[in-house]
Amino acid sequence: MSRFTERIPKGSLLFAPMEGITDEPYRLALNEAFPEWDHYFTDFLRIPSTGMYQNKKITDHFGEKVNSNSSLRKKTGFQILTSHRARTKEHIDKIKELGFDYLDLNLGCPSKKVNSHKGGAYLLSDLPALREILKTIRDNFEGLFTVKIRIGYRDDKNFLDLLKLFEDEGAEAITLHGRTRDQMYDGRANWDYIEKAVQNSNLPIIGNGDIWEPIDIKNIFDQTGCHGVMLGRGALKTPWLASIYKENINRLESLDKEDLLRLRKNNLDLYFYTLEKHYMKRGIKEDALLRRFKAFSRYLYDDFQRGPELRSLFLRSRSLQEFYQHLSQISEEE
Numbered sequence: 001m002s003r004f005t006e007r008i009p010k011g012s013l014l015f016a017p018m019e020g021i022t023d024e025p026y027r028l029a030l031n032e033a034f035p036e037w038d039h040y041f042t043d044f045l046r047i048p049s050t051g052m053y054q055n056k057k058i059t060d061h062f063g064e065k066v067n068s069n070s071s072l073r074k075k076t077g078f079q080i081l082t083s084h085r086a087r088t089k090e091h092i093d094k095i096k097e098l099g100f101d102y103l104d105l106n107l108g109c110p111s112k113k114v115n116s117h118k119g120g121a122y123l124l125s126d127l128p129a130l131r132e133i134l135k136t137i138r139d140n141f142e143g144l145f146t147v148k149i150r151i152g153y154r155d156d157k158n159f160l161d162l163l164k165l166f167e168d169e170g171a172e173a174i175t176l177h178g179r180t181r182d183q184m185y186d187g188r189a190n191w192d193y194i195e196k197a198v199q200n201s202n203l204p205i206i207g208n209g210d211i212w213e214p215i216d217i218k219n220i221f222d223q224t225g226c227h228g229v230m231l232g233r234g235a236l237k238t239p240w241l242a243s244i245y246k247e248n249i250n251r252l253e254s255l256d257k258e259d260l261l262r263l264r265k266n267n268l269d270l271y272f273y274t275l276e277k278h279y280m281k282r283g284i285k286e287d288a289l290l291r292r293f294k295a296f297s298r299y300l301y302d303d304f305q306r307g308p309e310l311r312s313l314f315l316r317s318r319s320l321q322e323f324y325q326h327l328s329q330i331s332e333e334e
Helices: 003-007 024-033 055-062 064-068 070-074 088-097 112-116 120-125 127-140 159-168 192-200 214-224 233-237 241-247 257-265 268-281 286-296 307-315 320-333
Strands: 012-015 076-081 102-107 144-152 174-180 205-208 228-231
Touching (some): 012 241, 024 064, 024 070, 024 268, 055 076, 064 070, 070 076, 076 088, 076 144, 102 120, 102 127, 112 120, 120 144, 144 159, 174 192, 192 205, 192 214, 205 214, 214 241, 228 233, 233 241, 268 320, 286 320, 307 320
Parallel strands (some): 076 102, 102 144, 144 174, 174 205, 205 228
């Protein structure tokens, strides 16, 4: 057993790192309300090309409460985003000195701004620069090191070479989203690439992309043989999807649309009230919290009857009280 598989066993469900979403209060709330998730990640810390982050910024990014709780610390990976020009080594040294023991490198971000600065998925097209970054991290960081990637930048021509490169340079697992960067989120993620990675790499492969329902989790495991599954947009649609999957694992095929809608509605109150508690503890003001709640609602009402209308109601809420009034009506109306 490798140290990665010891920390993240086969069959694990991972909540994806998402910029502007998976900060410490969000992760704390999620773990309190829906602890069935096996692992979480920080949103990425962008390594600068000039200047240095202070220790407090790095620690705050991971979260002081998470850092001081051994079980949460073990359940959380620290994701970074860097480029060939960035001060990677200096910040890796700081991260190491602060005691963080799991780094994940973001090589999948499709953002135009990130890629224009030759970071994120762009590096999948520049193997010499990518090799140097991987080597810098691996030579200076003794902890667990993984990568999150897409199948390529503009196309898949480097796909097999990338798998070998990660293995050669000491990455310990690969999370693979089944699209190129240029595909963004168009069409369907191609799980065949995840299966191909499982067949062609000695590293554990985490499958990612278009996993929306409990049955999708079963299907991606069955089709690809992947070690674990990471959920991003599907987890925002149903932040308790890991709970539904694990509690219904023996009857997934029999869950119909009405069952799933009922299971999705059941925890809406718990989700938002737990989020409010943890954000208020951080001193987040009501107007800022309302903006966050609206952002979290992007996929939440997909498939609901009157879904677009419901989403519009929440997005037009002028106060938390109004937001919660709409929330309380869902069970009665749906």
